Amino acid sequence: xxxxxRIALIADIHHGMDQGTKLGSAALDLLRPFVDxxxxxxxxxxxxxxxxxxxxxxxxxxxxxxxxAHAFTAVQRPCVHILGNHDAYQLxxxxxxxxxxxxxxxxxxxVQGYHLVFWNSTVQMAPDVSFHLAPDDxxxxxxxxxxxxxxxxxxxxxxxxxxxxxxxxxxxKVAPQGAHYRDGAAARDIIERSGKVMACLAGHTHWNARNTxxxxxxxTIHSLTESFTxxxxxTGAFGILAIDEHLTVEVFGRDPxxxxxxxxxxxxxxxxxxxxxxxxxxxLTRRMAATLAAEGRKxx
Numbered sequence: 360x361x362x363x364x365r366i367a368l369i370a371d372i373h374h375g376m377d378q379g380t381k382l383g384s385a386a387l388d389l390l391r392p393f394v395d396x397x398x399x400x401x402x403x404x405x406x407x408x409x410x411x412x413x414x415x416x417x418x419x420x421x422x423x424x425x426x427x428a429h430a431f432t433a434v435q436r437p438c439v440h441i442l443g444n445h446d447a448y449q450l451x452x453x454x455x456x457x458x459x460x461x462x463x464x465x466x467x468x469x470v471q472g473y474h475l476v477f478w479n480s481t482v483q484m485a486p487d488v489s490f491h492l493a494p495d496d497x498x499x500x501x502x503x504x505x506x507x508x509x510x511x512x513x514x515x516x517x518x519x520x521x522x523x524x525x526x527x528x529x530x531x532k533v534a535p536q537g538a539h540y541r542d543g544a545a546a547r548d549i550i551e552r553s554g555k556v557m558a559c560l561a562g563h564t565h566w567n568a569r570n571t572x573x574x575x576x577x578x579t580i581h582s583l584t585e586s587f588t589x590x591x592x593x594t595g596a597f598g599i600l601a602i603d604e605h606l607t608v609e610v611f612g613r614d615p616x617x618x619x620x621x622x623x624x625x626x627x628x629x630x631x632x633x634x635x636x637x638x639x640x641x642x643l644t645r646r647m648a649a650t651l652a653a654e655g656r657k658x659x
Contacts, residue, residue, distance in 0.1 A: 363601070364470065364600075364602040365400075365599060365602075367397050367436070368599065368600055368608075369406075369597040370561075370582055371409070371410040372410065373583070375412050375420075376413055377413075382586050383584055386584050389583050389595050390583070393583075394430065398433075398435045401435075403471060404438075404439065405439070408441050410445045410582075414445045415449075420448075424450065439477050441479060442455060443562070465499050469509060472510075473510055473512060476504075476513040476514065478500060480500075480540070484537070487536070488536055490541065491541055497545055508555075512559070512560065516562060517540055517561060518579050519543050520539075521538075522568055522579075524538050524564070554628065555625055556575050557575065557622055557623050558620075559578070560580065560600065566588060569618050574628070576620050576623075580610060581594050581612065581614055582594060583596055594612045595612040596610055596611065597610070598616075606622050608620075
């Protein structure tokens with residue numbers, strides 16, 4: 360049986376110059392209390408969900424990435440970093456790997472009886488100014504999920520639920536095509552068919568959000584330096600994922616959030632989500648269907 364698990368989360372640091380509501384000049388000061396909190400509370404793992412910088416040009420981006428990398432050297436727990444779209448505008452994957460001293464290839468590891476997937480799926484914008492999943496990304500995810508029998512959590516930069524952006528400063532009207540992968544349904548199909556994924560954690564959209572599909576919880580973590588929900592101040596957001604009897608995600612800062620959610624059993628699916636997932640009807644369900652149909656005819 361899986362044990363308790365605690366993972367510290369931080370997203371969209373956006374260190375650098377202030378750009379609109381992204382107050383990048385505050386990033387390093389806001390990282391210090393996060394580092395102190397991690398070192399005081401001792402989670403099993405720290406996951407940074409990408410967009411470490413406000414991209415400008417190669418020289419600035421390298422400097423700002425080095426600043427963030429240096430800040431994380433003070434963290435006394437294991438850290439995993441995800442590649443964000445702003446991290447990849449001016450810098451190659453290899454350049455980012457060299458500065459951050461980590462890999463930005465997709466990979467996974469087992470911690471405390473859970474399978475943790477760090478999915479560095481494509482974060483470069485396509486010519487149609489949107490994000491698309493590469494076939495290799497989807498094949499990698501399908502193979503990785505097929506190779507484990509453990510309850511699984513997926514971490515990515517872009518959310519995978521294609522949830523509503525109503526009210527979002529960036530993605531309701533200005534750039535709606537940039538909020539998610541246009542073909543996110545292909546990832547969800549792999550996730551749902553595996554029957555193993557409990558939750559998917561992401562950043563990118565700069566607000567706290569949750570959607571549950573087929574029992575899988577899709578949770579977005581607010582940006583550290585965003586201010587559109589906390590104007591004129593940055594959120595200072597960071598959070599903790601905790602799993603014991605429930606799956607809990609708490610986000611701290613000026614725009615806090617708390618999600619306390621049921622844990623999806625392995626192999627569990629919502630009824631009628633996919634026809635081939637649905638169990639064959641029993642005598643009882645056939646009788647219930649017949650009764651409901653008869654009642655419907657009477658009321659018509």
